[in-house]
Amino acid sequence: MKRKVTLKQIAKELDVSVSTVSKALRNSKEISLDTRSKVQAFAKLYNYRPNNIALSLKNKRTKTIGVIIPEIVHHFFSKVISGIEKEANNRGYNVIIGLSNESFDKEVINIEMLANGSIDGFILSVAKETLLLQDYHHFYETINQGMPIVMFDRVVNEIACDKVVVDDKLGSKKAVAKLIDSGCENIALITTKDYVNVGKLRTQGYLEALEEHKITPKSSLIIKVEENKDKEIEIETLEKEISALLDKEKSIDGIFAVNELYAITAMKIAINKGYKIPENMSIVAFTDGVLSKHAIPSLSTISQHAVEMGEKSATMLIDKLEELVDEEKYQTEVINTTLIERDTTR
Amino acid sequence: MKRKVTLKQIAKELDVSVSTVSKALRNSKEISLDTRSKVQAFAKLYNYRPNNIALSLKNKRTKTIGVIIPEIVHHFFSKVISGIEKEANNRGYNVIIGLSNESFDKEVINIEMLANGSIDGFILSVAKETLLLQDYHHFYETINQGMPIVMFDRVVNEIACDKVVVDDKLGSKKAVAKLIDSGCENIALITTKDYVNVGKLRTQGYLEALEEHKITPKSSLIIKVEENKDKEIEIETLEKEISALLDKEKSIDGIFAVNELYAITAMKIAINKGYKIPENMSIVAFTDGVLSKHAIPSLSTISQHAVEMGEKSATMLIDKLEELVDEEKYQTEVINTTLIERDTTR
DNA sequence: TTGTAAGCGTTATCAC
DNA sequence: GTGATAACGCTTACAA
Numbered sequence: 133m134k135r136k137v138t139l140k141q142i143a144k145e146l147d148v149s150v151s152t153v154s155k156a157l158r159n160s161k162e163i164s165l166d167t168r169s170k171v172q173a174f175a176k177l178y179n180y181r182p183n184n185i186a187l188s189l190k191n192k193r194t195k196t197i198g199v200i201i202p203e204i205v206h207h208f209f210s211k212v213i214s215g216i217e218k219e220a221n222n223r224g225y226n227v228i229i230g231l232s233n234e235s236f237d238k239e240v241i242n243i244e245m246l247a248n249g250s251i252d253g254f255i256l257s258v259a260k261e262t263l264l265l266q267d268y269h270h271f272y273e274t275i276n277q278g279m280p281i282v283m284f285d286r287v288v289n290e291i292a293c294d295k296v297v298v299d300d301k302l303g304s305k306k307a308v309a310k311l312i313d314s315g316c317e318n319i320a321l322i323t324t325k326d327y328v329n330v331g332k333l334r335t336q337g338y339l340e341a342l343e344e345h346k347i348t349p350k351s352s353l354i355i356k357v358e359e360n361k362d363k364e365i366e367i368e369t370l371e372k373e374i375s376a377l378l379d380k381e382k383s384i385d386g387i388f389a390v391n392e393l394y395a396i397t398a399m400k401i402a403i404n405k406g407y408k409i410p411e412n413m414s415i416v417a418f419t420d421g422v423l424s425k426h427a428i429p430s431l432s433t434i435s436q437h438a439v440e441m442g443e444k445s446a447t448m449l450i451d452k453l454e455e456l457v458d459e460e461k462y463q464t465e466v467i468n469t470t471l472i473e474r475d476t477t478r
Numbered sequence: 479m480k481r482k483v484t485l486k487q488i489a490k491e492l493d494v495s496v497s498t499v500s501k502a503l504r505n506s507k508e509i510s511l512d513t514r515s516k517v518q519a520f521a522k523l524y525n526y527r528p529n530n531i532a533l534s535l536k537n538k539r540t541k542t543i544g545v546i547i548p549e550i551v552h553h554f555f556s557k558v559i560s561g562i563e564k565e566a567n568n569r570g571y572n573v574i575i576g577l578s579n580e581s582f583d584k585e586v587i588n589i590e591m592l593a594n595g596s597i598d599g600f601i602l603s604v605a606k607e608t609l610l611l612q613d614y615h616h617f618y619e620t621i622n623q624g625m626p627i628v629m630f631d632r633v634v635n636e637i638a639c640d641k642v643v644v645d646d647k648l649g650s651k652k653a654v655a656k657l658i659d660s661g662c663e664n665i666a667l668i669t670t671k672d673y674v675n676v677g678k679l680r681t682q683g684y685l686e687a688l689e690e691h692k693i694t695p696k697s698s699l700i701i702k703v704e705e706n707k708d709k710e711i712e713i714e715t716l717e718k719e720i721s722a723l724l725d726k727e728k729s730i731d732g733i734f735a736v737n738e739l740y741a742i743t744a745m746k747i748a749i750n751k752g753y754k755i756p757e758n759m760s761i762v763a764f765t766d767g768v769l770s771k772h773a774i775p776s777l778s779t780i781s782q783h784a785v786e787m788g789e790k791s792a793t794m795l796i797d798k799l800e801e802l803v804d805e806e807k808y809q810t811e812v813i814n815t816t817l818i819e820r821d822t823t824r
Numbered sequence: 825t826t827g828t829a830a831g832c833g834t835t836a837t838c839a840c
Numbered sequence: 841g842t843g844a845t846a847a848c849g850c851t852t853a854c855a856a
Contacts, residue, residue: 133622133623133624134622134623135623135624136594136595136623136624138832138833138834139833139834139835140833148842148843149842149843149844150833150834150835150843150844151834151835151836151842151843151844151845152841152842152843154834154835154836155835155841155842158835162841162842163841163842164841164842167841167842179619181590181593181594182594182833182834183535183594183595183832183833183834184594184595184596185531185534185535185540185595185596185832185833185834186535186595186832186833186834186835186848187833187834187835188531188848189529189531189532189535189832189833189834189847189848189849189850190833190834190835190836190847190848191834191835191848192848194531196574196596203560204550204556204559204560204563205553205556205557205560206556207551207768210550210551210552210556211551213550213575214549214550214551214577217550217575217576217577226574226576226591226592226596227574227575227576228542228572228573228574228575229559229563229573229574229575230563230572230573231560231563244527245572246572247527248482248527248528248529248530249482249529249530249531249532249849250530250531250542250572273525276479276480277479277480277481277482278479278481278482393772396772396774399774400774403774422553422768422769423768423769423772426739426742426769426773427772427773427774428742428745428746428749428773428774484848484849484850485849485850485851486849486850494826494827495826495827495828496827496849496850496851497826497827497828497829497850497851497852498825498826498827500850500851500852501826501851501852504851508825508826509825509826510825510826513825513826528849528850529848529849529850531848531849531850532832532848532849532850532851533849533850533851534832535831535832535833535834535848535849535850536831536832536849536850536851536852537832537850537851538832595833825856826855826856827854827855827856828853828854828855828856829852829853829854829855830851830852830853830854831850831851831852832849832850832851833848834847834848835846835847835848836845836846836847837844837845837846837847838843838844838845838846839842839843839844839845840841840842840843840844
């Protein structure tokens with residue numbers, strides 16, 4: 133086993149000084165061509181690679197980005213990460229991942245763990261619990277220490293930092309408009325409670341779309357799901373609510389759900405109840421993922437372009453780190469949504 | 479903006495030496511109680527946190543694990559990561575992610591990037607291209623430098639390192655046995671080409687299960703999918719093959735597919751052709767994921783316990799890093815598979 | 825009880 | 841053209 137070789141060892145072996153080796157390897161013309169080639173040959177032979185940690189300490193930058201997300205077993209977030217990773221790697225950065233599991237404490241711990249020199253900046257999406265508690269001290273502290281943050285998707289408006297978001301309201305409007313255009317007149321909404329920002333915005337989009345088309349929203353057509361750590365329970369509860377809704381409101385001919393899973397759940401129940409999709413029931417979901425694509429029938433969705441969100445977040449962060457952009461100026465990038473028409477709409 | 483405070487600054491401020499501060503913070507009783515509390519109070523006030531990079535350099539360990547996987551937008555891999563992350567965090571380690579995108583070059587680059595001091599050890603699943611090229615020099619070099627590797631799922635048998643695998647053959651046998659037990663007599667197999675190890679093993683399991691039940695395998699019932707970087711094309715091609723197969727072999731009453739997507743694809747076509755599932759067509763997939771769970775009807779699968787694989791991998795790596803286990807002794811952990819019976823089997 | 829100095833691996837500055 | 845030295849932030853053996 134040959135341990136990693138260091139400058140010191142090369143210097144000793146070749147009987148020159150460490151600084152000579154260092155310069156020779158960077159091909160400095162301070163050093164004679166003779167020495168240079170000798171050193172370089174030796175380094176190559178022993179497969180010398182500079183130690184990143186030493187470089188980080190010296191340069192006060194690690195060339196790595198910290199990413200904190202609520203969960204990773206989630207199509208949207210893993211897509212965002214793949215976007216971040218792609219852009220980061222292109223620009224010579226590594227990516228270190230922390231999971232908050234939607235917990236405030238884990239988010240704080242993860243941030244503290246990474247903020248002590250391990251990374252140059254954060255890209256993150258805020259945990260639900262944090263949003264609920266509205267305790268943002270860890271973000272403020274990080275920013276105060278001069279470490280830049282880019283928030284994506286679940287952002288905190290009042291914090292001064294770069295942000296990458298989707299136009300949730302507009303996305304919803306597109307979805308609902310599609311349903312209306314294809315002839316739906318009684319469109320149900322399946323959304324989350326309002327404290328999750330995106331749920332709130334998507335609900336607004338639904339309402340506005342109806343109003344713009346002179347349709348009076350009826351609260352009896354809206355289900356607001358209480359989220360549960362145990363998804364099974366959440367979905368079971370939702371199933372009952374949907375079933376009751378469809379039994380009571382026979383006129384429903386369209387459903388807009390704020391995420392794939394709610395939409396799939398609704399579709400399953402509708403199919404069981406004998407609805408023909410999309411003939412007498414159309415469905416659109418926010419958030420495009422594998423589930424929608426491979427469902428039978430495949431679901432029409434609003435795509436959030438997650439990969440693009442990741443890329444954009446990384447670009448913004450790295451630009452700031454490399455001072456290509458004014459340190460004090462914060463931007464909010466809005467990523468477009470697109471309607472993907474598949475088999476649940478006419 | 480208050481930049482991060484260092485030992486040096488505290489020392490200067492309090493007019494003591496750096497080492498006194500260092501010791502005081504670690505509550506060494508070498509230092510007078512008076513000084514200790516003074517230093518600790520000051521450190522607390524200024525929210526002092528030791529710089530991880532400096533510690534890493536000093537200790538020659540970073541307390542971070544490098545994970546290299548083929549893709550992250552993939553239920554199995556993201557589950558494994560969540561397992562790794564959980565165990566790593568419990569033991570005070572961070573996780574840094576590299577994606578190979580199934581490419582040999584990207585795998586090599588990622589490993590080289592991280593192997594230069596950034597991490598203490600690797601957990602990885604080998605890229606398909608690497609498997610195909612059978613060029614493993616980057617693994618050998620890493621191990622030679624004294625950096626431990628744990629391979630999971632897609633492993634290279636000939637490399638001496640710890641491994642965590644699933645018993646693919648046995649898992650397949652369970653799946654096929656289930657089909658046979660529930661009355662299927664003509665079971666089709668949808669698998670990958672043999673160079674992907676898991677595809678090969680799963681095929682073997684299928685064959686053995688048939689033989690053990692005195693059923694003669696028929697090659698006409700087997701589809702070997704040519705994988706394609708463009709999944710769309712891969713699936714389109716597969717759709718045609720399945721359709722042709724079902725048209726030709728009317729007696730098929732069961733399908734075993736080596737992954738979810740192949741199974742879903744088969745199911746879609748079978749449904750279109752008027753088969754009733756599971757009444758006259760049963761389906762089981764290897765690999766449990768969201769797709770299976772939420773498909774309509776929901777798919778019976780063989781679960782690989784991905785989270786457990788991740789946890790186990792992390793445990794093995796960290797045990798080795800912390801020398802709780804013999805450095806020279808390599809183990810292969812086999813994770814059990816379980817049959818999850820849902821609505822596509824009787 | 826406190827401080828000095830060396831060392832982790834690297835690079836930049838300056839002296840020879 | 842080469843090398844000694846200091847510095848990045850921290851710990852620790854040893855000296856005072």
